[in-house]
Amino acid sequence: MNAVLAGIRGVAGYLGGVLGADAYTKYLAHHDASGHTGPPLTEREFWRDRADRQDTTPQGRCC
Amino acid sequence: MGTMPDGTQDASTNSSTHGTVRLDDGIVADPSLPPTSVEDAVRDSADRTWTPAKIALWAAIALLGGVAWFMLAVIRGETVNAIWFVFASVCTYLIGYRFYSKVIERYLLKPxxxxxxxxxxxxxxxxxxxxxRNVLFGHHFAAIAGAGPLVGPVIAAQMGYLPGTIWIILGVVLAGAVQDYLVLFFSMRRGGRSLGQMAREELGVIGGTAALIAxxxxxxxxxxxxxxxxxxALGESPWGVFSVGMxxxxxxxxxxxxxxxxxxxxMEVSIIGFVLLMAAIIGGGAVAGTEWGAAFFHLDKVTIAWGLIIYGFIAAILxxxxxxxxxxxxxxxxxxxVIVMLALAIIVVRPEITVPAFSEFAGRDNGPVFSGALFPFLxxxxxxxxxxxFHALIASGTTPKLIEKERQTRLIGYGGMLMESFVAIMALVAAISIDRGIYFAMNAPVALTGGTVETAAAWVNSLGLSGVNIAPGDLAQTAKDVGEQSIISRSGGAPTLAVGLAHIMQQFIGGTAMMAFWYHFAIxxxxxxxxxxxxxxxxxxxxxxxxxxxxxxxxxxxxxxxPGAWLCTAVMVVAWGAVLLMGVTDPLGGINTLFPLFGIANQLLAAIALSVCLAIAAKRTALKYLWIVAAPLALAAVVTITASFYKIFSPVPAVGYFANNAAFAKALADGKTSFGTAKTQAAMEAVVRNSMIQGWLSIIFVVLSIIVIITAVMATITALRNTAAGLPNTEHEDPAQASRVFAPAGFIPTAAERDLVAEWNTLPAGQRLEKSGHH
Known part of the structure; x- marks a missing residue:
């Protein structure tokens, strides 16, 4: 049973990675690693900022 | 900035032919960190050591692939099993990935x-x-794959399955995946610069501007x-309109x-969205079953086109x-x-294919689904x-900014495109698993089929296709099975694929009762x-x-x-909206005349991307390896320029835009009130207008592309001359900086990579990547 759960969790984690669901975790990791002095953006601020930046840097989707 | 040491010719001969460790790359690695790369000598020796197990594995792959190709191309039975398509493609991809992409890596890109x-x-x-790398593979694949590989192969199935299959599989290994890989790598070396910026840098103002406009x-x-x-796909389909609208x-x-x-x-919201989406598909059936639903959501194509144009504008400014x-x-x-499911279904169901390898239309240029001869139009x-x-725009967009190690570009760029090619093969299999009579009834323009099951069946049977004899009842029954009022002249590829997919999926899950669901799921x-x-x-x-x-x-x-944003959005929407309306109202059947323009446009873009790659490659490799870029470029250029010339100069009205224009203009001048498939004078005037616009678009595309190719060839010659004369070439790569991380290159790490990962894992967390960036 544990193996099945781990499998499902792995697939979900992978899909989440492909969708970009882990972007905030990665941002926090980067923030920590790069030794910023100020506090990081909160989760809400981060996603808002991310969406607003996408407004000015559109990414193509292929056919 | 001068030439990078690894951009010169002698560096390449050094590292590749003698297998020596290249330490003259001007990079000073942090001595406190483990190596950031497997040593070249270790990698080379692993690559070149052929253990019996490895030989047996590749021999088996080659043998299976060979047998599969033999079954598809040589054996002429009544039917061929779909599983051979899977084996032929996957084995060829594996061989292309293991051998050809490594040639590109070793001699041209040198990551x-x-x-x-x-x-x-x-x-x-x-x-x-x-x-x-595995996540990025999925991410990149999702960005490059869309409706294109699901539509083109379906339309091309008019000529039989073999021409399309050969082109999809060999084309990707030698051209498509090469383009994606090169663009991704060159963009990565330039900090993730776009194709347009690279064209400007490498080809100068004229070439760069032509590339931008094109x-x-x-x-x-x-x-x-x-x-x-x-x-x-949505015209006159209340179920489709409702569920897609939702x-x-x-x-x-x-x-x-x-x-x-x-x-x-x-993840949470995606799952909620997915559940709602399924509900919308199921609900669509119920709504379309009611009288008011059928009446309210039954829209003609022109209305849907206008809806889409208005929607497109609003969506782009929101x-x-x-x-x-x-x-x-x-x-x-x-x-x-969907792709995982379709692959599973094809492997489990293994449908028998009755479509011939080459159909009656393979040798002709007047097929009903798309006109023009096999070369170049297939x-x-x-x-x-x-x-x-189009992939060049993605490969020079987000992906290069996310890649972890240079050597992973082979997996992401080359491997990602192989995956898309596999999607195209599966779409082809799904489309050819349905009856050929149904295929032609669905994909020919209404001017030929007449629009009713009786006229369509009579027309299909009159084509004289071997083994095709369809009754009006078959067409009506198929429409009923998939929950549509009619399937006649549903051109564009999507409905045919949906019928094929429903046909395969119902054998996998749910039976005939589920066909309508699967059809609308696919749509x-x-x-x-x-x-x-x-x-x-x-x-x-x-x-x-x-x-x-x-x-x-x-x-x-x-x-x-x-105001600027809205104005520019409006200009773009008006531009594509005009072409869309032209296609929707075209008496000749919009897809049939416009789809070649889509393919020509897409491959001219490929020619532009490969031209930029050629100019860059000329600076970093010996002349004898330039064919890796030159061959697909020559192919793309010959195919698209020939196709454009046919479209511009062909005297056959079905093929040449201007010949068609002249024929209809003459008919109008003669005072005729109907001509060919156009039944009214207004329709004839529409053809005159449309063919003129399409003709001029073809001219503009081909002229711009030729300019880009010429400037690229000139840049290439200059670069080769400089190298021959020992002069440095201008290098636009970002300066090399030492890496501070390590990750394996492929899906499965090699033994050397595993050792290195283990070494990195023993490093205290604080020491890994202490300063990855700064603001």
Missing amino acids: NDRRATPAEYKADGKDYVRTD TLLIMVIIVAILALVVVN TIPIALFMGVYLRYLRPGKV PVWLLLAPRDYLSTFMKIG FVTIACGALSG MFEALFILTAVDAGTRVARFMLQDSIGNFVPKFKEHSWR
């Missing part, structure tokens, strides 16, 4: 893992983020024709949920978080799920899946991919237009300036 990627030296935690026009055409595919409120809900209710819960981003999540989710009809220029995901591409394409094109106008009116460069 250096000691060198940091943009995701490392520009790391900002937002746009430039090191991403696990890209913009090509995007308009591609968006318009993708939109046409959706319109054709994606808009679903996406809006997801957008609000992510923005205000639970920010960042992407903030990304509200509509585009959530639908992108949904589309990605569906994409991966090669442009299947663009995505074999060679797609739904194709529409979802296309709407995302239309939105994103309009946005990207709008920014390109704003930047171009900004060179003359600086105010336009301010992306937040509303």
Whole structure:
């Protein structure tokens, strides 16, 4: 049973990675690693900022 | 900046022929860190050591692939099993990936893992983020794959299965995947610069400007024709209109949920969205079954086209978080799920294919689904899946900013495109698993089929196709099975694929009762991919237009300036909307005349991308390896320029736009009130207008592309002369910086890579990547 759960969790984690669901975790990791002095953006601020930046840097989707 | 040491010729001969460790790359690695790259000598010896097990494995792959190709190409039985398509393609991909892409890596690109990627030296935690190679593979694949590989192979099936299969599989190995790999690598070396910027740097002002204008026009055409595919799939289909229409409120809900209710819960909202989507498909059946639903959602194609144009404008000016981003999540989710499911279904069901290898239309240029001879038109009809220029825009966009190690570009760029090619093969299998009579009844324009089951059956039977004898009842029954009022002349590829997919899936899950669900499920995901591409394409094109106008009116460069943004959006929407309406109202059947233009546009873009790659490659490799780029470029150039010339100069009205224009203009001048498939004078005038516009578009595309190719060849010759004379070439790569991380290159790490990963894992956490970036 544990193996099945781990499998499902792995697939979900992978899909989440492909969708970009882990972007905030990665941002926090980067923030920590790069030794910023100020506090990081909160989760809400981060996603808002991310969406607003996408407004000015559109990414193509292929056919 | 001068030439990089690894950009010169002697570095290449050094590292490759003698297998020596290349330490003259000008990079000073941090001595406190473990190596950031497997030593070249170790990698080479592992590559070149052929253990019996390894020999047996590759011999088995080659043998299986050979048998599969033999079954497809040589054996002429009554039927051929679909599983051979899977084996032939997968084995060829594996061999291409293991052997050919390594040739490109070793002799042309020469990635250096000691060198940091943009995701490392520009790391900002937002746009430039090191991403696990397996995740990035999925991410890149989701960005390049869409409706294209699902549509082209279906249309090309007119000529039988073999020409399309050969082109999809060999085309990707030798051309399509090469293009994606090269563009990704060169863009990564340039900090993730776009194709347009690279063209400007490498080809100069004239070549760069021509490339920019061509890209913009090509995007308009591609968006318009993708939109046409959706319109054709939804016309007179209340179920389809309802369920695809429901994606808009679903996406809006997801957008609000992510923005205000639970920010960042992407996975959660995607699952909610997916459930709602399934409900919309099932609900669509119920709604279309009611009298008011059937009446309200029964829209003709012109109405849907106008709806799509208005929607396209609104969607492109709305903030990304509200509509585009959530639908992108949904589309990605569906994409991966559908493709895995389709592959499973084909492997489990293994349908028997009755379509001949070469059909009666393979040797003719007047097929009803698309007109023109096999060469060059088959090669442009299947663009995505074999060679797609549009990918160059993606490979020089987000992906290079996320890549962790240089050597991973082979997996992501080359491997990702092989995966898309496999999607195209599966679409082909799904489309040819249905009866040929149904195929032609669905894909020929209404002018030929007459629009009713009786006339369509009579017309199909009159074609004299071997083994085809269809009764009107068969066509009516198929329509009933998939829950549609009619399937006659549902051109555009999407409905045919949906019928094929429903046919396969119902044998896998659910039986005949589920066919209507699977049909609308397929229509739904194709529409979802296309709407995302239309939105994103309009946005990207709008920014390109704003930047171009900004060179003359600086105010336009301010992306937040509303009037400028709206004006440029409107210009782009009007441009593709006009082509879309032209296609919808075309008496000759829009897809049939416009689809070649889509393929030509896409592959001209590929020619442009490969030209830029050629100019760059000439600076970093010996002449004898330039064929790796030159061969696919020559192919793309010959195919697209020949196809364009046919479209411009052919005296056959079905093929040449101007010949068609002249024929209809003459008929009008003679005072005829109907001519060919146009039954009214207004329709004849429409043909005159449409063919003139299409003809001029063809001329503009081909002229711009020829300019780009010529400037690229000139840049290439200059670079080769410089190298021969010992002069340095101008190098536009970002300066090399030492990498501070390590990750394996492929899906499965090699023994040396595993050892190195273990060594890195013993490093205390604080010491790994202490300063990855700075603000």
